[in-house]
Amino acid sequence: MKNLLPFLHKFLSNWETQKGKSWLHNNYFLAGILCLLTGLMSFIQGWHVSFDLMNYQYYNNYAWLNNVLEYHFSPGQVQSFHNPLLWLPYYLSIRHLPTPLTGFLIGLPQGLNLFLIYWISTKVFPGARVIHILSIAMAMISPMYTFELGSFAGDNICSIFVLAALTVVVKIKESSCRINARATLIKWLFCGLLIGIASGLKLTNLTFLIPIPIVLFIQTYLSSRKTKIAFYLRQTLLPIAFLIFGFVLGFLCTSGLWMYFLYSRYENPLFPYYNAIFKSEYFQPINLKYDRWIPDGFIEGIKYVWFWLVGKDEQTTWHWFPYRDAKWFLFWLLLLFLAILKLFRLYRYSYGQSNLSENNIASWRTDFSYFLVLYSAIGFTIWLYQFGYIRYLLPLDIIAGIVLFFIIEEIVKELRCNILYRQYFLVRLTQVLLVICLAITSTNYSRIGNFLDWPQDWFGVQVPSLTNVESSMILMYSRLPYSYIVPYFPVTTQFVRFDNNMESLIASTRFPETRESMIQNHTGPFYGIFPTHHLSNETELEEEVVRINASLGVRGMTLSLDECIPMMSNIHEFRICPITLSD
Incomplete structure (x- = not known):
């Protein structure tokens, strides 16, 4: 033990300073x-x-x-x-x-x-x-x-x-x-x-x-x-x-x-x-x-x-x-x-x-x-x-x-x-x-996942069969992040977001007018989509539909929960519903 520190000093200093490849x-x-x-x-x-x-x-x-x-x-x-x-x-x-x-x-x-x-x-x-x-x-x-x-x-x-x-x-x-x-x-x-x-x-x-x-x-x-x-x-x-x-x-x-x-x-x-x-x-x-x-x-x-x-x-x-x-x-x-x-x-x-x-x-x-x-x-x-x-x-x-x-x-x-x-x-x-x-x-955020079980598709969005989806406009509700679903639809399908994190920041600006103009000028079918994985029971699901219909009603639109179709991904569950226009 008496000679341990000098030995370690000599060993480390030689290793640190040695030259060569x-x-x-x-x-x-x-x-x-x-x-x-x-x-x-x-x-x-x-x-x-x-x-x-x-x-x-x-x-x-x-x-x-x-x-x-x-x-x-x-x-x-x-x-x-x-x-x-x-x-x-x-x-x-x-x-x-x-x-x-x-x-x-x-x-x-x-x-x-x-x-x-x-x-x-x-x-x-x-x-x-x-x-x-x-x-x-x-x-x-x-x-x-x-x-x-x-x-x-x-x-x-x-x-x-x-x-x-x-x-x-x-x-x-x-x-x-x-x-x-x-x-x-x-x-x-x-x-x-x-x-x-x-x-x-x-x-x-x-x-x-x-x-x-x-x-x-x-x-x-x-x-x-x-x-x-x-x-x-x-x-x-x-x-x-x-x-x-x-x-x-x-x-x-x-x-x-x-x-x-x-x-x-x-x-x-x-x-x-x-x-x-x-x-x-x-x-x-x-x-x-x-x-x-x-x-x-x-x-x-x-x-x-x-x-x-x-x-x-x-x-x-x-x-x-x-x-x-x-x-x-x-x-x-x-x-x-x-x-x-x-x-x-x-x-x-x-x-x-x-x-x-x-x-x-x-x-x-x-x-x-x-x-x-x-x-x-x-x-x-x-x-x-x-x-x-x-x-x-x-x-x-x-x-x-x-x-x-x-x-x-x-x-x-x-x-x-x-x-x-x-x-x-x-x-x-x-x-x-x-x-x-x-x-x-220190906090360790490393994730040890199952590297032998990668999904075949990163998001795995399964778009259901929808009538005239190529010419449709889909109204997105909820502030949850799910725009990753958009690339799984035809490129001609139009998406319009409500409930987003900038609603209060675009009030009294030209942005809401732009959105309303897009809706009014659309001549094809309308669908509404919203995530449901965070809703714990049927009551919360119905309350979510009521909230969405309150927004749609101002525009002369409505959707029915009975007509909604489930849509799945590797991350979220959704309901996509046809929207009916009032006469």
Whole structure:
């Protein structure tokens, strides 16, 4: 036991620093292995559906590709106007490939997140193979990563572009060029391009652009002794301009056509969002925002990380699942401790009581590791008060492991643990134990399904025989997500949604007029459809029909429960009923 720690120190340090070819050093091989791993994990988790997939992700691409976006009236509710491009590969695979293969392919590209985490860790911790592996492990045990692995949410696809943008920042920090040199400016443009692509696919990724110019300005300020603000503006404005220009290009690449369609049809390129600015006549003049999880003030925001640590407060519930994760509590706690140590050391240095060198000061003012710390802290704060919805934090959530490991090592350096084997081995032991503790205590959303029993069709909608269904209009009732049924009907069948989640938001606008005009101009048969799986007995079924008839009666229509036909899918049960027009 006496010689155990020195032995472990020697073994680990030799393993971490040994040179030569290794599968960890072959980037293409490692990326392929990690992608195959996540694809296999996605397959093992089995068949999966989500609210968003049932509500709009599948339908939106069908409507887009078949040019029926205006022919229907928002079957996907307010989300019918989301850019469908992100979910296009999912739609095509569900539509045309066997379901087990689709399950595997869903997870395949998500492994690129793990590879980018590994690559960034090699730059923050050169030669530290233990940390590289632990960084991948920390990303994999993130509750949101396990939840979205093998799902259709899309956040873990957009995160690939965000993490790739951070790798460009690494290259900029490694470069010996001046901050506004041509080669550096091109890299800033490419960095903005990548985040713009992610934001065009999903607007919430704009959160990850805003911290970059803030951190750039902070590090430029700290790395220079100039006192005039004009100097810092000259040094940062041009890189920020290239960053923003690249962002706009990337955003237009993935969202330009969709924005043009929305503007030409609904007078708002981001419809229905930011309508207080664009003032479309089809929506209330408000900036639509889902603020359920946004903290009310500074103190409430501080409480959030504690809520996530203990997992006992109502704010730990994002959507309908519980949530527990300690790493953000540890992040802020350790970051505060490190900041105190740094300030104390600078204080001693200013009075000649510390041997801190100018090179040491410059390194933690300018290098990528501290860029990543500041980027995470600022990005988290912006996300918390803009969304507070944990899914939208995914890129920062899976990179938090690297940041935590770096903060731990910086704290150890500041505390001056100079006994070599204790410094090295105890730091690594602390980092390993951190991963183990987080793996045990964090919420695990992984789904172990029956991967040997995939359905033949992803949704399995069985459309019953209906009279003249090709020329029919089907009125959809209930706020439950079920627009996935639309592609199973003939493309000429028209769908009009009632009871959707934007009824109060389109009151007194042109949208209700559009819907009524569609109904009045229709000359074929009418049907009504509504889900019944959530109705526990015949009485509730009859009450649902009465409620629907109250809406139909205003339009001179009625439906009879006796004439309703059951319709089944792998997920829901429905009743579809012929609608009778009053004379």
